[in-house]
Amino acid sequence: MLNLSALLYVLLGLISAPLMLGVINRTKAICGGRTGQPLLQVYYDVVKLLRKDVVYSRTTTWIFRVGPMMALGGLITALLILPCGGAPAAFKFSGDFVLLFALIGIGRFFTILAALDTGSSFEGMGASRDALYSGLTEPVLFAVLITLARITGELSLSSVFANISPLLWSSSAAVLILVAVIIFVLLLTENSRIPVDDPNTHLELTMIHEVMVLDHSGPDFGFILFGSALKMWIFSALLIGAIMPVHTGNALIDGALFLGGMLLTAVTVGLVESTMARLRLLLVPRMLVGATAIAAVCIFLTLK
Amino acid sequence: MNDLIFVLLILTGFVFLGSGRLQFAIRTLALQGILLGLIPLLGNWQGLWGRVLSIATISLVIKGLVLPYFLTRAMHKSKVMHEDHPFVGFTASMLVGIICLGASFWLASRLPVIASMPSQIAVAVSFFYLFVGLFVIMSRRKALTQVLGYLVLENGAYIFGVAYAIEAPFLVELGVLLDVFVAVFVMGIIIFHISKSFDHIDTDQLSTLVG
Numbered sequence: 298m299l300n301l302s303a304l305l306y307v308l309l310g311l312i313s314a315p316l317m318l319g320v321i322n323r324t325k326a327i328c329g330g331r332t333g334q335p336l337l338q339v340y341y342d343v344v345k346l347l348r349k350d351v352v353y354s355r356t357t358t359w360i361f362r363v364g365p366m367m368a369l370g371g372l373i374t375a376l377l378i379l380p381c382g383g384a385p386a387a388f389k390f391s392g393d394f395v396l397l398f399a400l401i402g403i404g405r406f407f408t409i410l411a412a413l414d415t416g417s418s419f420e421g422m423g424a425s426r427d428a429l430y431s432g433l434t435e436p437v438l439f440a441v442l443i444t445l446a447r448i449t450g451e452l453s454l455s456s457v458f459a460n461i462s463p464l465l466w467s468s469s470a471a472v473l474i475l476v477a478v479i480i481f482v483l484l485l486t487e488n489s490r491i492p493v494d495d496p497n498t499h500l501e502l503t504m505i506h507e508v509m510v511l512d513h514s515g516p517d518f519g520f521i522l523f524g525s526a527l528k529m530w531i532f533s534a535l536l537i538g539a540i541m542p543v544h545t546g547n548a549l550i551d552g553a554l555f556l557g558g559m560l561l562t563a564v565t566v567g568l569v570e571s572t573m574a575r576l577r578l579l580l581v582p583r584m585l586v587g588a589t590a591i592a593a594v595c596i597f598l599t600l601k
Numbered sequence: 602m603n604d605l606i607f608v609l610l611i612l613t614g615f616v617f618l619g620s621g622r623l624q625f626a627i628r629t630l631a632l633q634g635i636l637l638g639l640i641p642l643l644g645n646w647q648g649l650w651g652r653v654l655s656i657a658t659i660s661l662v663i664k665g666l667v668l669p670y671f672l673t674r675a676m677h678k679s680k681v682m683h684e685d686h687p688f689v690g691f692t693a694s695m696l697v698g699i700i701c702l703g704a705s706f707w708l709a710s711r712l713p714v715i716a717s718m719p720s721q722i723a724v725a726v727s728f729f730y731l732f733v734g735l736f737v738i739m740s741r742r743k744a745l746t747q748v749l750g751y752l753v754l755e756n757g758a759y760i761f762g763v764a765y766a767i768e769a770p771f772l773v774e775l776g777v778l779l780d781v782f783v784a785v786f787v788m789g790i791i792i793f794h795i796s797k798s799f800d801h802i803d804t805d806q807l808s809t810l811v812g
């Protein structure tokens with residue numbers, strides 16, 4: 298069942314995922330009237346961190362050391378199930394999206410455990426917030442995929458995305474638009490982007506993801522940085538896959554369309570971040586319940 | 602396209618459930634009114650275009666412009682800008698909304714579908730609005746928010762009327778519209794008086810009255 302050509306997309310994801318963060322940062326810099334950091338800054342950071350030594354706190358156990366590796370490992374494995382650019386994924390089988398979400402979930406689970414393992418009340422706070430938000434986003438993610446599976450009549454991610462056609466767009470445009478909106482909200486939440494969390498701040502009251510990884514250093518932190526880039530890549534690919542109606546069958550054109558979509562997603566995230574303020578912490582669950590409501594609308598629409 | 606308007610209507614329903622600021626809730630209601638005004642245009646009426654157009658215009662003007670204007674005035678006069686402590690919180694309200702949505706789709710599936718309906722989901726949306734309206738009336742403290750809830754309820758009745766318009770004549774709808782107009786007028790005055798004498802419009806305090 299291994300699809301070798303799809304491995305090219307896995308490789309592409311591994312190589313160009315950090316570039317997405319670069320594009321987001323550049324968009325924010327331009328909107329803010331700054332020159333901004335180089336587009337390849339995330340690569341420099343990862344390489345720099347990989348060359349450094351690790352410092353482990355004496356209060357931590359093996360869980361703390363395993364955490365970043367598990368997180369990154371889960372995300373890299375998830376790339377194998379993720380269909381990109383109209384091509385089927387390296388592995389496809391019925392219900393593969395459950396495994397995709399589980400792999401992302403494993404990463405988050407170990408990040409939370411590692412944060413708790415430090416014994417810092419600070420990181421525990423971030424861990425609790427992250428657990429709350431992911432608890433609210435995961436049902437929505439499943440609802441979206443159930444909706445897509447119902448309107449396309451397929452059960453594997455690759456076939457679902459291959460069946461998104463102009464015909465489907467004309468018959469259920471409303472559902473597809475809602476799906477796109479929900480996935481975008483989830484993308485912002487899961488990647489700790491601005492309406493939910495600010496990836497740049499290191500103030501305890503505004504952080505969710507950043508606060509959990511404060512104690513990690515050296516290569517471990519490099520893994521985490523690279524992992525967050527991969528997560529961005531995965532969610533953007535889900536968004537593009539769920540709404541892209543054009544499948545020419547020509548690998549080059551499809552690939553170009555896919556990369557264009559990814560670029561557009563990154564720019565959109567950058568624009569959202571430069572035009573919106575962070576939501577108050579109490580309002581984030583309300584926003585996520587709103588996303589749940591939209592997902593419920595999707596499901597009821599497809600049930601009729 | 603038709604479905605899109607009804608989906609937007611469902612979404613504004615949820616926005617209404619989750620909004621604590623009255624100004625925002627009133628604007629949501631105005632948007633709802635405009636969308637509702639568009640619905641009659643979507644149906645398939647042979648030879649009835651004159652009546653349909655006039656209905657659309659009237660409801661659009663009243664629900665989208667006049668009522669929001671009066672409500673905003675009442676809000677400023679009573680100096681209540683925010684629903685402070687609802688019986689059911691806004692996030693929980695949205696969860697209740699999801700349950701209401703499920704119930705209304707189930708109810709609608711048990712009713713006959715008529716070919717002249719503007720959309721397959723029109724009846725479900727109308728039930729959803731009835732439930733949301735009732736729920737807001739029950740779960741909010743401020744009199745003004747309850748008036749808003751009553752209006753949402755009436756919007757639900759309006760959608761139901763449009764969905765079965767071939768069966769139920771439009772005159773009935775106009776009557777309902779007028780009813781609401783009067784009701785809001787009266788309630789606006791009542792709110793004004795309540796706020797004058799007690800300095801707030803929290804209806805919960807009425808239960809302490811001894812009769």
